[in-house]
Amino acid sequence: MSSRYEAVIGLEVHAQLLTRTKAFCACSTAFGAEPNTNVCPTCLGLPGALPVLNGEAVRLAVRAALALGCEIRGTSRFARKNFFYPDMPKGYQISQYDEPFSGQGVLEVEIDGRTISPRIERVHMEEDAGKNLHDRGDQSIVDLNRSGVPLVEIVGTPDLRSAAEAAAYLRSLRDVLVFLGVNDGNLEEGSFRCDANVSIRIRGEEKYGTRVELKNINSFRFVEKAISYEIMRQEAVLDSGGRLTQETRGWDEKTGTTFSLRSKETAQDYRYFPEPDLPPLVLDEAFVHQVRAEMPELPRDKRARFVSELGLQPGAAVVLTQHPRIAAFFEEAATLYGDGVKVGNFIQNEVLRDVTTHGLTADIPVSARQVVQLLKLVDRGKISGKQAKEVYAKILRTEKMPEDVVAELGITQVTDKDAILAICQRVVEQNPKQAAALRGGKTALMGFFVGQVMKETKGSANPQMVNDLLQKVLGVLS
Known part of the structure; x- marks a missing residue:
């Protein structure tokens, strides 16, 4: 990276909660089922179907927030995040927006012998979308098995300053969630996913540069590579007199480059409003205390x-x-x-x-x-x-x-002193040049003699006894 610029990186991590059933219905969350078999009217978004919050998902979400040192709020609210994708059947996602259940945490990250403490802006709950499958010959299908699976989104403050720090942050966060039993950390199956917000600014400036979001990168190595490339791309644009565009970009692992997907939405574009079908989420002190007491x-x-x-x-x-x-x-x-x-x-x-x-x-x-x-x-x-x-x-x-x-x-270690001594004497006699060199000061040759004796005994001799007897035979007692 050019010494003229400083990178500013914030990560948003979506982690699937390890519940047996979905966030707002009783459908299975099992991975790998045939497309559209773990679905019901609620997660299909059919008219009249109402959500019911999964209590175990709440417990796991609170556990994750507590582990990250977050403040737990007694009352929070779900919201509708409105957007249209084929894999979002309701036309909106149930998430949390201006009233999340937690905020203000920190993650301790060790990197290159030092510890950094990037802040966590918030941990909130939401449901996952479905998935578009493009490996069906000349057809694509929408698989809604994943629709409604419970997630926590862990929103990091933009405190990271390099691609290496971002990768270390992700590894540390994954370790925490896996040891908690909250998430299985499986990037390949999509249960632990990362979006990276990357911008650059002139060193010494406080104002953030134009932010680019890198979407759904599925390995720690690719996260580091994608962010490194994006930093260089942004530098090249600015150095050539161009202007950066706020946008969402993907990562092409084959070419090692990022590519534009779409212009980046803002919160206003999502038209958030309180979810009318769910009451406020109330977390009393006794519940939070119990979750804290059960923390591994x-x-x-x-x-x-x-x-x-x-x-x-x-x-x-x-x-x-x-x-x-x-x-x-x-x-x-x-x-x-x-x-x-x-x-x-x-x-x-x-x-x-x-x-x-x-x-x-x-x-x-x-x-x-x-x-x-x-x-x-x-x-x-x-x-x-x-x-x-x-x-x-x-x-x-x-x-x-x-x-x-x-x-x-029928194996046993040879500890017969006389038998080992005879072998040591024979090995020394068979290697007079090495014996002379060792007696002359090349003490590293002791390893050669020990190896020869162990070879003769097929590894069954007591190594310490071999070493002691060889020193006696060679006359180099320490």
Whole structure:
């Protein structure tokens, strides 16, 4: 970005609430059903059908707002946002406008070793629209399964100043919502969507520039790329003497460019007015207090606790809290074993490569009890670290315990001092040049000799005993 300009970025995130039924009717919210099968007169917008607010959606929305430090308002109101798209059957969307249920929050975001605190303007509830499907040969259809699905819209204040900050903000927000159990964080399925408002201004100016909205970008990487491109595009327009237009633009991942969709609407264009079919939403103090009391530990707090109480390095804490199920698995194993660092290292190095996640679910191929027993076998000298990897491969996706696998395979760590000493002497005799170089000061060659002995024993020798005996044979005792 040119040093002459400063980017001003605000994000609007639409997150689907994890309810079984829609915001204002009893239709299922399940993803992937045949088009127009999860519908009824209410979400089809048929005359005479009236909305009834989903109480669970309210509870989840309040939970999200509380996690973001928002003020909860005792009384709020739904409004009709009027616009015409084929996927909006009523001709309006039930949303909240001038009287949302919450406002004034903040999100702590870590980026490049520093913490920024972009503000949240508001969190409000609304219903989703349907979806136009264009993959039906030479036909397009409107699928209204998603119409009426409950959302929270999280409106960020334009406090972000780079595409990287925007991507970090989205990742942090997604982590919060997923750990809360409010949203599954699935960008590909559209349950977590982002609109980015991007403008630039001369550095030092306070007045905002002309705002462009980037619509419905479905990955963190594309968000960063789209915003970066849009900043450069706006700079080029201004530097060439042109004027920017307030508009909505899309992102073309194939060309790596944004493209104009339509002129940007203003609030007046939507002709908001109070929703006459819904009473005011009243949230009493007892309800808010109950929701607050049921709040789970947030990822930022969990990482801090893993560092302070379990001794993890900050980077390891981040890796082990990338998903709530992974964090719970690690914590269970650490509690059973008693050494969080050793458990964390094993999970990061061995287990995570076999883990797959989807939404709030995670497929972890071993249990915490299996991991703990495996580590204890190494601690007791029953098997070596290399053998532990072999045993781990045998217990994957089974209920077998490591002790039983060790017995089945007939493996055990060689701890016979005389046998290992004989192998060490033979290895040294077979490599006289390396032995001379090591005795001459090239101590890094000790790793070569240890490796040769472990190769001879097929990884079954006790590594510490090998190291000690090699130092004795080579005459380089420390």
